[in-house]
Amino acid sequence: MESIIIVGSGVAGVTLARQLLKTENDYQITVFEAGPDFKPGDYRIWLDQVMADVDLYREFVDDPRTENEHFGLRGSRLFVKGGTTNHWGGLTPRFKPEDFELKSRTGFGADWPLNYDDMAPYYAEAEILLGITGDSENDDPPRHGAKYPFPPTAFTLGDVLIIEALKTHDISYGHMSIARDGNRCITTGTCNYCPVNARYTALYDLARLQDEYEDKLTLKTEAPVTKILMDGKKRTRGVSFLNLKTDTPDSMGADVVIVCGGTIESAKLLLSSANKDWADGIGNDSGHVGRHLIGHPVMGASGVRPGNPDKLDGELGFTSLISRHFDSPEYQHKGKMWFSGSVGSNSSLERQILSNVSRADMDASLISEMRISLGGEMEQFESPENRVGLGSGTTRHGLPTTEIEVVVHEINIKTRQEHVQTFVEILKTAGCREDSIESHAGDPDGAHASSTCRMSSSDVDGVVDPDLQVHGTDNLYVCSNAVFPSIAAANPTLTVSALAVRLAEHIGEQSPLVPLSGSH
């Protein structure tokens, strides 16, 4: 039997656990989660969300002490079983081939030590594991014949209206690929907590694994890992953690430790595990741990179009249209971008009834106008000055607080204004009144934070090798957005899932693992 510790119960940790457990190897896996347990697909929880508009995740957001001015973490990630996939949008675009060559093609950031073709088979497997709906005929990026498990979601009537405007501007568009089981979904629009577990969450995935592998998988919730324990410089022997239920420190041994704590906590754990052999933190002899922090600047615009004879409103709780027109090699040197759009009305029916609005006025309001919104995310170029560090004091989880320094590259600031202006032109073409159009272009936040333990061929340039093993160690890995050398113009979850599938395969090939001394 080989013992493996996975730190973090988000999509990376759960994908790894599943892939390892379904091999023929005799693994004993323990998943540590700093946050509490939570139930997937619970009807009462769903009912409270619908009837009382309960903020289900308010207890699981960042400690206020981790908040910072330039890179907001509160609300962008969750400390709970299943991690941030509990409240994610489910958007799962692949990176494109040129995204793995950012440095070579633009001079910014770093190249990946992998290329698109290396990743393609793992993308295909991850798309099946996450239950993705998508357009298998769209070959940008190349699919090499791989099929999504579910056909794409049909364009909504609002999408069709936006598409007409895109055509006028010769802007390409397609179906959003989204982690939503096309057979199970009941289009209830309450995707923030799906009552039937159609939208992928690591929460539900992990619950199923616990049932299926009761004897081989252990989940420890409210158990933040505080330190990686080492035997000499190369080998980890386990972790220290806090049992928040009993308020006591504890430790556990393992043959392998895989850190899947997300970009912020993974880097912090390596830093806080400093010892006599790793004076500045494990894997940090070249100073890259915590460096290069990037996220996705979010930008958008919306406007009011007079008249809505077909009473178009938000049809679904997720996005079904995407344009990757500006996510192309031509835009890579200044900041690629994807965007989507939606059409909706300004006030809910129940709110109008409760505000004593008459039926006649409600009917008139519905056909009088519509709001069209466009929003997208842009690639950010990294800088070594952008960093995550350990703050003073501890959070409610007993973990060190977070210090973040982020400066957005001036090219990115200029480009995002160009992208916003494109949105404004599209909205005008779609019929929005010019004086109604409002736009915004924000700095990145923690939602897609990446690159603090970046992957590199050499320990001089990064923290983990192409197999995600921490440089200079034998049995310590990081699997998280943290290992991305660049972030592309694509949501990161599919890519980190593909990396988790790839890592599980690599670990499987290494078995039998070198046993922990004295543990067998």
Next chain:
Amino acid sequence: MTELKIDRRQLILMGLSSSVLAAIPLGCVKLGNDEADELLQFVSNSRSPVDAKRTGSLRQEDFEKLGGLCQYVNRAWELDADMGLYFNRLRADLDFKTSEEPSYLTEYKHAVELISMMVGTTSSVEQAWASLLFSDFDVENFAATKLGRARRLVFSELITHQIPVSGAFKSFGLWNYSGYFGGSFTAPESYRKGAV
């Protein structure tokens, strides 16, 4: 005496249907001091249901009184939903809300007490509901009173449930609504019914 500030003129402004309006007499609702005290009795400042650990099943007669709100809204806003079908689902869902913590059993009981009182005081069910939902009270901390809490934790939640779950949104010409179980795109009961 306390005079509720809602009258037929306000109901006309609300756009209530002519049949509903015909059932409501002219003039304001006049409440005795006991009734006013009951409506404005302090209950709790908590945003959560009171007695949240007290679980149990809602009596059928109490369920029917709460369901009276949905019938009133269905008539007054001409929603055209199949209320028989809807009530089966509402009954099951309210049982979820009372049988598990945080239980709404006591909040529902308080709301039923107010409904019974107002129906007995006013001259029509329509007027009773209009008063319960929309009358103004110039009192401090109204949200913590029996009526204030009933509006937020019971009446508002019921209407928010009714619009999607009963399919009432369809009467406005909308295709789908948050909370409606429309079915998969690949299944015949899809909310679009294959039309688009």
